Amino acid sequence: MDDGTWTNWVGNQSFSPREIVGVDSETDVQREVARASSSGHSIRTVGTGHSFTPIVETDVLLDTSPLRGIIEVDPRQLTVKAGPKTTIADFGDPLWEQGLALANQGDIDTQAIAGAIATATHGSGLKQPNFSAALEGARFVDGLGNLVEITRDSDPDVLHALQASIGLLGIMTEVTLKVVPAYDLHARIDIMKYDEVMERFESDLEEYRHFGLFWMPTEASATLYNLHDADADDCVVKRYREVEPGTSAGDLPEGERIDRSYRIYPMVYDPNFHEVEYFLPIEQTREILDGMRKLMLDWLPLSVYPLEIRVVAADDAWLSPNYQRDNLVVSISGEPGTDYWPYLRACDELFAEYGGRPHWGKIHFMTSERIAALFPRYQNFLEMRRRFDPNGTFLNQHLRSLFQ
Numbered sequence: 001m002d003d004g005t006w007t008n009w010v011g012n013q014s015f016s017p018r019e020i021v022g023v024d025s026e027t028d029v030q031r032e033v034a035r036a037s038s039s040g041h042s043i044r045t046v047g048t049g050h051s052f053t054p055i056v057e058t059d060v061l062l063d064t065s066p067l068r069g070i071i072e073v074d075p076r077q078l079t080v081k082a083g084p085k086t087t088i089a090d091f092g093d094p095l096w097e098q099g100l101a102l103a104n105q106g107d108i109d110t111q112a113i114a115g116a117i118a119t120a121t122h123g124s125g126l127k128q129p130n131f132s133a134a135l136e137g138a139r140f141v142d143g144l145g146n147l148v149e150i151t152r153d154s155d156p157d158v159l160h161a162l163q164a165s166i167g168l169l170g171i172m173t174e175v176t177l178k179v180v181p182a183y184d185l186h187a188r189i190d191i192m193k194y195d196e197v198m199e200r201f202e203s204d205l206e207e208y209r210h211f212g213l214f215w216m217p218t219e220a221s222a223t224l225y226n227l228h229d230a231d232a233d234d235c236v237v238k239r240y241r242e243v244e245p246g247t248s249a250g251d252l253p254e255g256e257r258i259d260r261s262y263r264i265y266p267m268v269y270d271p272n273f274h275e276v277e278y279f280l281p282i283e284q285t286r287e288i289l290d291g292m293r294k295l296m297l298d299w300l301p302l303s304v305y306p307l308e309i310r311v312v313a314a315d316d317a318w319l320s321p322n323y324q325r326d327n328l329v330v331s332i333s334g335e336p337g338t339d340y341w342p343y344l345r346a347c348d349e350l351f352a353e354y355g356g357r358p359h360w361g362k363i364h365f366m367t368s369e370r371i372a373a374l375f376p377r378y379q380n381f382l383e384m385r386r387r388f389d390p391n392g393t394f395l396n397q398h399l400r401s402l403f404q
């Protein structure tokens with residue numbers, strides 16, 4: 001951000017805000033939002049910039065870095081209260097010390113919790129909903145600079161709108177999340193042929209708390225995501241079973257380990273991929289994946305990145321891609337520097353046939369018409385957005401086209 005230009009983690013989004021304003025407190029956030037709103041400028045904040053879509057871009061960019069850290073852990077209520085800039089990794093040790101853990105995590109743990117909530121960031125497991133679903137309450141500054149405090153009980157509709165709201169209802173200054181008793185994970189990572197994975201798919205989903213895989217279209221694919229020893233048509237399959245905290249690792253075979261849950265989940269990625277992700281009805285897994293596999297082989301070499309496959313449980317957040325639907329989650333990537341758009345559009349067409357809903361932080365091809373058809377509570381969300389942000393202070397060009 002040295003020359004006044006902000007760029008996201010992967011480098012496919014950048015913009016020059018007219019102002020970058022640091023804030024130290026909730027009151028500062030209120031003052032800055034009110035100032036932007038009355039002067040007709042847009043204002044937004046950023047988590048850690050791990051989204052691939054233009055959902056940070058704004059006139060005034062708020063740097064909320066000081067609003068980071070755990071505020072309160074309540075082991076009886078199974079909740080944790082934290083500042084919006086607290087990273088997912090920051091929750092690990094403090095929760096563990098109180099016998100607690102985040103219910104689920106995704107492939108990395110460096111995102112800010114508010115960023116993860118705002119885009120419905122998820123892990124993988126038949127019974128595991130996303131981060132937005134874990135939101136129990138929040139304090140946020142609305143588009144006029146008013147402080148709003150809600151809980152699931154006091155304002156269920158506002159909560160369901162806020163849960164996955166891409167920053168469109170307000171700047172979150174404090175979040176309360178539901179957590180679970182601490183658990184260890186016994187992780188095994190295997191390389192299997194695609195047909196074998198499909199044969200075991202349903203039983204593995206039932207059996208393992210976390211289940212996800214990467215399918216390789218070519219031999220070169222594995223190295224792109226730091227996955228090793230996999231060839232074309234192989235899958236790298238991650239299956240994690242929940243075990244009691246402190247379970248001895250003993251003599252585990254190669255590729256297996258037991259550790260605290262939050263130490264098992266994160267992987268390491270290089271910023272060398274531009275990712276698309278859609279959520280699709282889990283009942284149609286086999287035909288969707290067979291179709292994707294064929295499509296990717298047809299589109300080689302543009303489709304050289306692995307196909308990541310996960311599952312996420314249904315929730316009630318109005319803009320969550322898992323709204324009242326258990327989903328198969330399919331992620332694909334384009335290689336930076338190549339014209340991957342025709343390939344990504346071909347994938348989008350296939351996802352559209354199955355009612356694919358987008359990940360708000362990853363590349364997608366939505367229009368307001370498509371969102372209205374895919375998200376039953378879209379109109380309710382728009383009403384809520386207008387109620388909390390009547391001047392459209394949190395909208396940018398991309399978001400205006402989808403959520404005006």
Ligand SMILES: Cc1cc2nc3c(=O)[nH]c(=O)nc-3n(C[C@H](O)[C@H](O)[C@H](O)COP(=O)(O)OP(=O)(O)OC[C@H]3O[C@@H](n4cnc5c(N)ncnc54)[C@H](O)[C@@H]3O)c2cc1C
Pocket residue numbers: 009010044045046047048049050051052055056064084085105106107108110111112113114115116118119120121122123166167168170171172173269359360361362
């Ligand atoms: C390497 C990598 C791995 C990933 N793995 C996964 C994964 O496993 N699962 C998954 O679902 N996604 C994954 N993602 C996507 C990522 O989790 C989401 O894009 C997430 O939003 C990024 O968090 P962030 O803190 O970087 O948010 P940002 O990208 O910085 O912001 C996201 C949105 O949140 C808004 N926001 C931030 N703070 C606030 C606040 N205080 N109040 C209101 N709005 C706010 C921003 O304005 C923006 O609209 C991955 C991305 C990368 C690059």
